[in-house]
Amino acid sequence: MTAEDLKTPTGASVDELEHEGDVAADFLEELLDIADIDGDLNLDVRQGRAYVSVEAEGDGVSVLSAPDTVQALQELTRLAVQSKTGAFSRLILDIGGSRDTRRRQLETLVDAAMAKLDAGSTQASLPAMSSYERKLVHDIVSDRGLVSESYGEGADRHTVVSRG
Structure with a gap:
């Protein structure tokens, strides 16, 4: 082989x-x-x-x-x-370089979700996005010590961030 x-x-x-x-x-x-x-x-x-x-x-x-x-x-x-x-x-x-640009945008979205959690929310929903973008979000969220799950179907599938 x-x-x-x-x-x-x-x-x-x-x-x-x-x-x-x-x-x-x-x-x-x-x-x-x-x-x-x-x-x-x-x-x-x-x-x-x-x-x-x-x-x-x-x-x-x-x-x-x-x-x-x-x-x-x-x-x-x-x-x-x-x-x-x-x-x-x-x-x-x-x-x-569109992928790097999009990753930075997703990091900003995750940072905003973290701010909501810091302000007392139990979870923060992100907008619907592609499976590739959701995978990036899951990686970013994990790197920041948080938990994320995807919900919804098709074009409405989105990620929800929480402390776990």
Whole structure:
């Protein structure tokens, strides 16, 4: 058995995730060409997922790096990968550092929730967000010594923070 054959926590091999990243990069390169946006793509495998980062220059990146736009492009890219490979994709798309920016925003939301708890609330609800964002929130909350749980279904799924 080679290192490439090893399964990641999501059950996919590193080779499978690298192939997923390659398919995603091909799709995104065509999309950037259509939009006439110059950019470099970087591929990685992180935490059992293909991770595609787009570093673009000029005004195009500011438009593409808005959280809702990144989410929509990520879903389109996942569908393109699924169409090509026949397998469900959980790839993560980052455009112009959008993931780091979103993490900082989520940290601010958790800090506000902590302030509510410090002021006497027993729990604080955060807005609905994607599964990836909820995972980040759970990690941030845990790092701050608090407890979090997700509630709701579909687009209404949100995280509630408490002291435990």
